[in-house]
Each structure stands twice: as structure tokens, then as C-alpha cells.
Amino acid sequence: MACGQAYCVLRDPVQQIAQLYPSSTFKSLVGVVNSEARKKVGKRLPYTLHFNELGQHTLYTINKNGKRIGYVHVRPEITKWGVMEVTWSLDLNLRVKDFLFQRCRNRRRNVLEAEDFKNQIVDKSFDELLAMLATDGHSLKEGALKLQDADKEFTAAVIRCALKTIAVSQIVWGDEINKHSKFPVGQKIKRIHDIYTSSLYEVLKKRHLEDNKDIERSTVRLYQVAEKVNQGEFIVDTVWRGIKPSTDILWKISSGRIIKIESSIGWPNPEVDAAFQELLGKSLKDLGTCKTTVELSALEVLLICRESL
Amino acid sequence: MFAGPIFAVDDLHTIEEPISFQNGKQGIFHRLDDWLENGNPARVADPNSISSRIRNNLRMTIDLSGRSVLSQRAGKSASGSVVFLGIDVHKVFSDEEGDWASLLAQPYLTKLNNVRGPHFFDDDNDWEMVYRITNINFTRLFGKHMNLKVGHFEVPYGLELPINTNGTLRDMASGKNLGVKADWGVTLNGAFTDFEYEFSISRGSGNEYFDTESPYAIAGRIGSNEDRNVMVGVSFFHGEIWNPGALAGYKAGLVDASGVIGNVIDRQRFGFDLRYHFEKPVTILAEFNWGRDFERKVFNSLLEFDVYNPSRSLMWFSQFNYLSEEYESAMGGWQSFINGSLGCRWNPGNNWALSTMFIQELSTKHPADAVKRLGGVFFTQVRYRF
Incomplete structure (x- = not known):
């Protein structure tokens, strides 16, 4: 005023x-x-x-x-x-x-x-x-x-x-x-629209992920770190519904590996937090035989990034 | 990418910083910081230091204003003035979970010079400390939709609650209609998506808190959301109000006033208010009040038209008040009174508010057709906040 x-x-x-x-x-x-x-x-x-x-x-x-x-x-x-x-x-x-x-x-x-x-x-x-x-x-x-x-x-x-x-x-x-910024301060971030393309759906289908309900697809936001395009650095913002209450998860992917996972509104419980932290450093190859809902979500996020390259 | 800024950057210096006594290295906060933290810059910068706790989320402004009053009636004129010197403080208290209270304090030293003031002034040249709005609103005691306010607050009735005219020439109906505009006590207040409410229990004594004759006031207003272009509200008021001036007027309408003793007036009101924003910067306000003083019926109303410039730095307003009260039938039925006013407020900068207003009595009807000459009053006010 x-x-x-x-x-x-x-x-x-x-x-x-x-x-x-x-x-x-x-x-x-x-x-x-x-x-x-x-x-x-x-x-x-x-x-x-x-x-x-x-x-x-x-x-x-x-x-x-x-x-x-x-x-x-x-x-x-x-x-x-x-x-x-x-x-x-x-x-x-x-x-x-x-x-x-x-x-x-x-x-x-x-x-x-x-x-x-x-x-x-x-x-x-x-x-x-x-x-x-x-x-x-x-x-x-x-x-x-x-x-x-x-x-x-x-x-x-x-x-x-x-x-x-x-x-x-x-x-x-x-x-x-x-x-409190989700993204690296001072770096240019470019949002990528049209994430769930027909080719991504094809890939998800091959991995039996077409019906994965744990990631609320309408809320997924994909950002590319403009200065690290060569390293394939992405930030993926998702709402994860694997367990109630749902939580907002920010994934940082670099060179095809998960390098950071954060919940901006808090994890539903410590077990979920621990399960997600287990994913750090993993790539598509590591998740080839994934079984848990947490791993399936990570797989979908990595596939989103790969298809956006 | 752009051909050039609308305001050339070089021209930006023409907009001056609002003058503030609290900013700058010589500002009062810096002096306070130095005193509290012994001039230790690390302590001053620490968000948990005493000086930070005081300074955080604090607004504080010195408010200086002068008002001139020129009146005329029946060929005679009089003049006077009022000077206000006050401090306006707003502080939000927060912790890790969020805000939990907000403090508002507005003590104003007010000096009359040949002007008749409200009843708490002893005479036309008296000075008083006027507390205006001085309270603390606790916002986390009962959840999101109910707050507890303690202190001196606007009586929650009519348009005064959403509009707030303290310290301005423009006034709503509460002073004339209720006899008390702000009072000491407690309120429960809150807001929902479509409406807001405030209910109060207060001392009934206005500016001064005292314990003679046991005045009291219970009031409340429920109104629709202020952010819509149509706002409506309903209010009630019940109490015994310390208001010797109003009581004198009441006694004048009695054949035998010997039964009315003391200084409080038994008063009840029900009100309906309306504000409508047109698409152009024009607003209409209306307030209608029904009730009684002791056993005598009362009907008071207000109608106002406002016109603004697009930036709201200039406002013209025109107001009509209709006040009426039923007298004993032996004295001729109803007394009524109409006045009209035209006013203007201009903010030439962030520190200044210049206002002027002319009020003209348009009609009076007195019991037994007693003749009363119509008068007018011209006000000007200069307000400087820094």
C-alpha cells in the first residue's frame, strides 16, 4: 500500500x-x-x-x-x-x-x-x-x-x-x-510442453507402464536446464499418488541418472522418503527389473527425459 | 527486443522516494538497532536478535495533519482548526508456522482550536489523546475463520467497517447514527470465501475507557466479500452509549425530560448497507438504519456517489444524510434533518493527502414546526505521513 x-x-x-x-x-x-x-x-x-x-x-x-x-x-x-x-x-x-x-x-x-x-x-x-x-x-x-x-x-x-x-x-x-527455489538459482530453465507424446506412450506401453496411476500425468511439468543441454539435465515436477496423502516430488535428472529427489510439501512417511532416496544415482538400465511402485515411477520419469532429448 | 521503455530509465529519478523517518542510516530503526545490539552489525543482521524481532514485519509512520473549519449560519460565521499529531504502527507477529497476530496502534494527540469536538473533549480548545484504531487481532486461536480482536476498534456496523474513514474528512454514518465510531472491547471476526463477519462486545464509552454508569455496546455485521463489485451487509447494534451530546438532543424532544438522568442513551439499530462499483471508476454507497433511542423510533440513512481518476489519486465524493427521530406525539411527530456534502481528496505523492469538503444543511423539520436556520461548513485538511 x-x-x-x-x-x-x-x-x-x-x-x-x-x-x-x-x-x-x-x-x-x-x-x-x-x-x-x-x-x-x-x-x-x-x-x-x-x-x-x-x-x-x-x-x-x-x-x-x-x-x-x-x-x-x-x-x-x-x-x-x-x-x-x-x-x-x-x-x-x-x-x-x-x-x-x-x-x-x-x-x-x-x-x-x-x-x-x-x-x-x-x-x-x-x-x-x-x-x-x-x-x-x-x-x-x-x-x-x-x-x-x-x-x-x-x-x-x-x-x-x-x-x-x-x-x-x-x-x-x-x-x-x-x-527456497526449486530450481538452481541463476540458471535459465526452459519448460518443455507436450510431454506425453504418442511416442512416449509407445515406450511406456512396452514397459507396461501405460496404466501407471502413481504419477498424476496431467500435473507433470518438465524443465530443461538451458545451460546443461549437453548433459541432458532435466527437472521433473510430479504429483505422486502412490500412497495417501499424495505428495509433490521434484526429480533432478542428469545424463540419464537420478541425481536428486525432493518433496516440496513433505513425504507421507519416512519409509517412502527412504524408498525414494534409494533411487539416487540410478539409470534406466538399473531399473530394468523394477517392481515397486516407487521404482516404476522413477522409470516413467527417466523415460520422459529420454524421450525429450 | 523492445524499442524502448515507456519510462526511460534515466527519467526514473524524477519519481522521488517516499520520505520515511524509519529508513536510511539516520532512520529511527537503525538508531534502535544500534542501541539494542550495541552497534554489533552481526547481531543486527541475525534474524533472531531483539532488534530483528522488533523490526520484522513492522510498519511505522508519523502522521501529521491540520484541518481548518469555516462555518456559517444565519449570516454569522465562525472559524477554527484541529491539529493531529500521531504515530501509525502496524506489526505482524509470526513464527515458524505462520502469522499469529497483527497489532495496530494509532495514538493521535488531537488539539482543538475553537472547534466543537466529540463529547470526550472538555471544551472547544481542549486537547486529548485519541486512540483511533488500537488493537491486536489474534489470527490463530480458533482456526482460519475466526480471529479474536482486543483493544480499541471500529464498532462493526455499517459501511464504516469495510470503508474506514478514520482521520479523513469523509465520514460514514456510524458517528451520527450510533454515537460511537470506535470503542474498547473484544470482537470475533473472520472471513469465508463469500462473506465476512465481525461481532463485538465493547465498553460503550468511545475513546475513553471508564467505569461510570456502566455503558456497553453489542454490535455485529455480516457482509458479502469486499472484492466483488457488489457488496451488501447487514448490521445490528444494541447498547447503552455514553454520549452526553446525543442525550441532550434526546431530551429536547421530551415534554418532560426530568425522568432521563445520567449520560447514557439506550440505543438499538438494525442496518443494511450496499456498495456498488460501476465499470467506470464510479461507486455508489448506501446505508439504511432503523431502530430506537430509548422508546423513540429512529430512521437514518446515507447515500454517497464517488468518482475517481483511474489511478485513484484523485477522488470526488458527494454525500447525503437523512436523519430522523420520532418525537412524542404531543410535540409534533417526527424530526428530520437532511444535509448534503461535496468533497475531494487528492494524493499528490506518497506522503501527502489534501482534502476539502463542504457540507450544507438542506432541510430540517422540527417538532411543532420550530424554525431552524440552515447552515454550512467548509473543511480543508492537509495530511503528511512519513
Whole structure:
């Protein structure tokens, strides 16, 4: 909030956080968005913060079972419909997870709140969102998003707001965010879409994995470490349903071997944790005769990476 | 990739840093850090040090404002002023599991100069410490949907709760309708996806906590989610309010006021409020209140139109208040009163808020058609926060 307002008007976005992250807790981190931060935003974006956006602001860290799972930050954007405030949900690497309008007069807000639109920006990084804007930084690039013409101006404002949110979060709370980043800090990560291609399904079928339900395939995210393409370094984000409660697992694969496995929201029990840690260093060859659900999941992840090379 | 930034980076210095007494090497926090940690930079940087625990998630601002008042009635005019000097503090308390409480403290030294203030001022030139909103809200005692607030808070009734007009010229109906805008006590409050609520039990004495004549107030509001363009709420209020000024007005409507003793007024209200954001930056607000003072019926209402510029740094508002109270039939039925106001608030920068407002009495109807001359008041306010 701007300095001009008394603190009694401050409201935590409690309802929005509850909607975005049911059954989780949040912790406030108050930071100062100053003119230095504004300059840095101006260097990363073809526009920058309005002076009303300077002041002390809150980044909400979201925790589940004692582990950090994401962030929430509210940021305004000036539009012809007045000031719009958007509650952004970001993952640990500041990719868009979801958003809700906290203040929005535009009557077509429902269009942007619908899945059709949200699916087009969910999981997008700063660079991917920036690529949606035209060179003026104000309007959308032609064909960047599937939208009706009537929604383009409004959508461009939402994308601008998302970019500012990510930039400000990184600039003001960068140290804190980097400590909990899923991905290596400072490395460029490229997301690979269309993971489950027909050729991958063929390979999975040969290994009798076509009906593997332990990995929730609709949630699998595959990222390639851009500077380590030669080493075949991948990060695979999966929801694992082998045992209840399901857990979010991050796999790091390099040169065809599993080099790191982490659960971002905590393991269901120590036995599961131990079973996954047993997989470290293993390759497709090592898993040729796998039997357990944990090994079958690892096999699927390694096959995903191999087919993406 | 880009032809060039909309704001050239070289031009960015034209936007000045908000002035803050807490930032910079000479700021109060740095002095406090040095004093608490004996100037040891390692201790200052330690997140578990005393200075870090105080400073983390703390907002603190000095608030200085002056208000001039020019009034005229029946050809006579008067002038006065009010000066406010306060500190505005907001602190969130957290542990490893998350936030567990938030503290808000707004003590303001308030000096009247030839202005009639609320009843807790002794005279038109008195000064008082006004606590505005000073409370702690415990957010983890009863789960996600119920918090416990203790201290001096806005009485949860009507539009004042979501709008909050403390320290501004613009006012909602609570002061006129309830006779108490903020009070000492406890509330249970919380929010669900589609609605939010707050219920309170409080002292009924307003700014000052005292124990004479046992005033009290019970109030509550349930309202729809504030982030939608249509917001509605229903409220109730019941209590005995310490308000000598209102009591004097009440007595004026009695043929025989000898039975009314003390300084508290028995008051009950039920309210309905509405806020509607148009697609353009225009908002309409309305509040309707029914109830009684002792046994006499009351109907009060408020209607407001707001117009903003797109950045909300400029706001125009126009408000109409209709206040009415049933008198004893022997005195001529209902008394009613209508006023209208036009005001403007401008934030030329992050530190400043400039406001002006003109209130004109439009109509009065008194028992037995007693004649009352209509008057007007012109306010200006300069507010500086740093």
C-alpha cells in the first residue's frame, strides 16, 4: 500500500489465500518497494511501477505441512476501468500458479477468471509472460493468447501486472525466494510442453507402464536446464499418488541418472522418503527389473527425459 | 527486443522516494538497532536478535495533519482548526508456522482550536489523546475463520467497517447514527470465501475507557466479500452509549425530560448497507438504519456517489444524510434533518493527502414546526505521513 493511507485500511488477502491454497498456512514478509526497486523493475520491463506502488508491501509465503509451497502477492495495475488489484499465486520459482481479482470493475473479469484463460498463463515464467507482450510493452503480441478482441486490453493489463509482481518479488524478496527455489538459482530453465507424446506412450506401453496411476500425468511439468543441454539435465515436477496423502516430488535428472529427489510439501512417511532416496544415482538400465511402485515411477520419469532429448 | 521503455530509465529519478523517518542510516530503526545490539552489525543482521524481532514485519509512520473549519449560519460565521499529531504502527507477529497476530496502534494527540469536538473533549480548545484504531487481532486461536480482536476498534456496523474513514474528512454514518465510531472491547471476526463477519462486545464509552454508569455496546455485521463489485451487509447494534451530546438532543424532544438522568442513551439499530462499483471508476454507497433511542423510533440513512481518476489519486465524493427521530406525539411527530456534502481528496505523492469538503444543511423539520436556520461548513485538511 502507498504511504498516503493509514494502516487501518490494510487487509490481508485471507479469503483469496484460502481459495488459492486450501489447508495451508501463510506467513507475512513485509518488504520495502523503494525507488531503487522501481528502477530495477524499469530495467527488466518496458514499463515500471507507478509511484503509488512504492512503500511497504507484503509477500505472503505459503506453507503446507511445514514446507514452503508458494507465494501470494497483491499488486495493482492502473487501467481505464480504474485501479485493478490482482492477488497472484506464484510457485517457488515465481511461475504463475493462479490469480484472483481483489479489486476489478471490468465486467468481463469472469472471462479471465475462467479456466480457458487461466490455462494459458498458468506455469508461465517471467520470460514466457514477457514474450506475450508487444514491443510497446503495453499491448498483447498478436496471437500470443487465444482471446476475443474485446478482452485484449484488459488481458494485457493482467499480464503487465503479473510481470511486475514477479519482478518486484524477485527484486525485493530475492534472498528469501532464492533460498527456497526449486530450481538452481541463476540458471535459465526452459519448460518443455507436450510431454506425453504418442511416442512416449509407445515406450511406456512396452514397459507396461501405460496404466501407471502413481504419477498424476496431467500435473507433470518438465524443465530443461538451458545451460546443461549437453548433459541432458532435466527437472521433473510430479504429483505422486502412490500412497495417501499424495505428495509433490521434484526429480533432478542428469545424463540419464537420478541425481536428486525432493518433496516440496513433505513425504507421507519416512519409509517412502527412504524408498525414494534409494533411487539416487540410478539409470534406466538399473531399473530394468523394477517392481515397486516407487521404482516404476522413477522409470516413467527417466523415460520422459529420454524421450525429450 | 523492445524499442524502448515507456519510462526511460534515466527519467526514473524524477519519481522521488517516499520520505520515511524509519529508513536510511539516520532512520529511527537503525538508531534502535544500534542501541539494542550495541552497534554489533552481526547481531543486527541475525534474524533472531531483539532488534530483528522488533523490526520484522513492522510498519511505522508519523502522521501529521491540520484541518481548518469555516462555518456559517444565519449570516454569522465562525472559524477554527484541529491539529493531529500521531504515530501509525502496524506489526505482524509470526513464527515458524505462520502469522499469529497483527497489532495496530494509532495514538493521535488531537488539539482543538475553537472547534466543537466529540463529547470526550472538555471544551472547544481542549486537547486529548485519541486512540483511533488500537488493537491486536489474534489470527490463530480458533482456526482460519475466526480471529479474536482486543483493544480499541471500529464498532462493526455499517459501511464504516469495510470503508474506514478514520482521520479523513469523509465520514460514514456510524458517528451520527450510533454515537460511537470506535470503542474498547473484544470482537470475533473472520472471513469465508463469500462473506465476512465481525461481532463485538465493547465498553460503550468511545475513546475513553471508564467505569461510570456502566455503558456497553453489542454490535455485529455480516457482509458479502469486499472484492466483488457488489457488496451488501447487514448490521445490528444494541447498547447503552455514553454520549452526553446525543442525550441532550434526546431530551429536547421530551415534554418532560426530568425522568432521563445520567449520560447514557439506550440505543438499538438494525442496518443494511450496499456498495456498488460501476465499470467506470464510479461507486455508489448506501446505508439504511432503523431502530430506537430509548422508546423513540429512529430512521437514518446515507447515500454517497464517488468518482475517481483511474489511478485513484484523485477522488470526488458527494454525500447525503437523512436523519430522523420520532418525537412524542404531543410535540409534533417526527424530526428530520437532511444535509448534503461535496468533497475531494487528492494524493499528490506518497506522503501527502489534501482534502476539502463542504457540507450544507438542506432541510430540517422540527417538532411543532420550530424554525431552524440552515447552515454550512467548509473543511480543508492537509495530511503528511512519513
